[in-house]
Amino acid sequence: MREISVNEISKNIKEMCIQANHFLSEDMRCAFREAEQKEKSPLGRQILDQLEENLKIAGEDMIPICQDTGMAVVFLKVGQEVHFVDGNITDAVNEGVRQGYVEGYLRKSVVKDPIERVNTGDNTPAVIHYELTAGDQVEITVAPKGFGSENMSRVFMLKPADGIEGVKEAILSAVKDAGPNACPPMVVGVGIGGTFEKCALMAKHALTRDGSEESPVAYVRELEKEMLEKINCLGIGPGGLGGTMTAFKVNIETYPTHIAGLPVAVNICCHVNRHIHRVI
Amino acid sequence: MEKHIQVPISREDARNLKSGDYVYLTGTIYTARDAAHKRMQEALDSGAELPINPDRNVIYYMGPSPAREGRPIGSAGPTTASRMDKYAPRLLDLGLGAMIGKGKRNQNVIDAIVRNGSVYFAAVGGAGALLSKCILKSDVIAYEDLGAEAIRKLEVKDFPVIVVIDSEGNNLYETAVKEYAVNIEK
Numbered sequence: 456m457r458e459i460s461v462n463e464i465s466k467n468i469k470e471m472c473i474q475a476n477h478f479l480s481e482d483m484r485c486a487f488r489e490a491e492q493k494e495k496s497p498l499g500r501q502i503l504d505q506l507e508e509n510l511k512i513a514g515e516d517m518i519p520i521c522q523d524t525g526m527a528v529v530f531l532k533v534g535q536e537v538h539f540v541d542g543n544i545t546d547a548v549n550e551g552v553r554q555g556y557v558e559g560y561l562r563k564s565v566v567k568d569p570i571e572r573v574n575t576g577d578n579t580p581a582v583i584h585y586e587l588t589a590g591d592q593v594e595i596t597v598a599p600k601g602f603g604s605e606n607m608s609r610v611f612m613l614k615p616a617d618g619i620e621g622v623k624e625a626i627l628s629a630v631k632d633a634g635p636n637a638c639p640p641m642v643v644g645v646g647i648g649g650t651f652e653k654c655a656l657m658a659k660h661a662l663t664r665d666g667s668e669e670s671p672v673a674y675v676r677e678l679e680k681e682m683l684e685k686i687n688c689l690g691i692g693p694g695g696l697g698g699t700m701t702a703f704k705v706n707i708e709t710y711p712t713h714i715a716g717l718p719v720a721v722n723i724c725c726h727v728n729r730h731i732h733r734v735i
Numbered sequence: 736m737e738k739h740i741q742v743p744i745s746r747e748d749a750r751n752l753k754s755g756d757y758v759y760l761t762g763t764i765y766t767a768r769d770a771a772h773k774r775m776q777e778a779l780d781s782g783a784e785l786p787i788n789p790d791r792n793v794i795y796y797m798g799p800s801p802a803r804e805g806r807p808i809g810s811a812g813p814t815t816a817s818r819m820d821k822y823a824p825r826l827l828d829l830g831l832g833a834m835i836g837k838g839k840r841n842q843n844v845i846d847a848i849v850r851n852g853s854v855y856f857a858a859v860g861g862a863g864a865l866l867s868k869c870i871l872k873s874d875v876i877a878y879e880d881l882g883a884e885a886i887r888k889l890e891v892k893d894f895p896v897i898v899v900i901d902s903e904g905n906n907l908y909e910t911a912v913k914e915y916a917v918n919i920e921k
Contacts, residue, residue, distance in 0.1 A: 495915065496914075498897075505862050505895075509864050512868065518800075518863070519800045519864065520861065521862075522797065522809065560800060563882065564798075574881075603815045606815065635838045636815050636837070638860035689916055691915075692911070694860060695912070696908070697910075697914050698915050
């Protein structure tokens with residue numbers, strides 16, 4: 456058994472919220488550089504240039520990369536040997552988000568109720584996904600999610616007979632409909648299988664994958680490559696103003712599913728794909 | 736084509752802009768997004784006066800992050816314009832000169848743009864730090880309780896935008912995408 460103070464979790468979450476909103480991770484910076492080489496549209500290249508300049512200004516002057524500093528999505532992988540002390544873990548995560556957004560000059564974009572819509576004033580609560588795992592460590596992923604792209608995300612409850620062709624069609628139609636609204640070049644997270652909520656969660660989690668990683672499953676790896684190629688043939692381009700770089704990456708996760716179903720979720724993220732990991 | 740334009744925007748300037756033009760705006764613009772548009776709509780419905788006169792003015796669909804000390808504004812990029820589609824035609828009919836946002840507009844908005852000789856600009860989504868450098872001054876002038884969604888008066892200098900929908904209804908999102916789309920077999 457290892458004791459971890461929840462105050463340590465708060466402190467880390469606070470720092471991660473601020474860091475994620477000002478500095479894009481190295482894999483995303485790398486994706487930008489590659490995209491500039493590949494983009495065929497002059498206006499598209501100009502926009503990619505502006506976005507790189509934007510990243511530079513954000514880091515140097517501590518201005519958030521995007522004014523939509525997101526709803527804080529937090530994945531917590533907790534080792535079953537861990538014993539949290541000094542308070543409630545969920546409260547601690549929200550306290551970290553609160554401190555990060557208030558002290559870090561980040562926008563407060565969360566309303567207390569989806570219909571009454573009064574702002575909570577500190578960007579809490581976060582959306583927290585817990586997972587129990589072996590060991591005595593806590594793995595934290597903070598992924599502030601902007602809603603321009605979140606609003607363009609979709610869940611499809613396909614039939615088993617639709618097969619892989621149905622999955623491809625679903626992914627392409629979601630990206631096509633998203634178009635300029637999702638601030639391309641996008642990262643496309645896909646969840647295939649499981650249940651209604653499981654595929655959505657996998658699609659979200661897929662967005663936090665490091666840009667250099669691919670699926671460990673051979674056919675999924677091929678599907679990721681094929682879909683990226685097809686998406687980049689749609690012509691949407693940077694800012695949706697035409698071009699060959701519509702998506703940086705397609706990340707797909709899969710899970711066993713029911714004999715009667717083929718759930719597919721497509722969670723789209725804009726080019727400000729913020730994700731930070733720490734292990735405690 | 737690159738153009739420099741003063742805002743509020745004259746009728747002539749608005750009509751001369753063509754889909755695909757790269758434009759630098761200098762002058763005064765106003766921010767409003769979902770909640771402010773809803774309130775303006777309610778004001779119009781009840782016969783109350785709007786906090787801003789739409790005539791020839793430019794509305795920027797934007798809610799900034801908080802400003803650090805010594806700066807006029809925080810990160811300040813465009814939000815998705817389609818969420819304001821429900822409200823935009825009425826403001827366009829009241830003379831709204833232009834809108835700045837990102838993403839598609841529906842046919843009602845496009846019709847109102849053509850009917851009124853207005854224009855829809857896109858600013859680059861997700862470039863909020865860069866765009867904030869073109870904003871010299873920011874004052875909340877209405878609906879302060881809405882926080883990031885309050886109406887702000889902005890002084891801008893060479894604020895970069897692209898004409899997406901012009902006064903003839905040409906739509907860059909459609910034309911440019913066609914140009915770069917490659918036929919793929921399913």
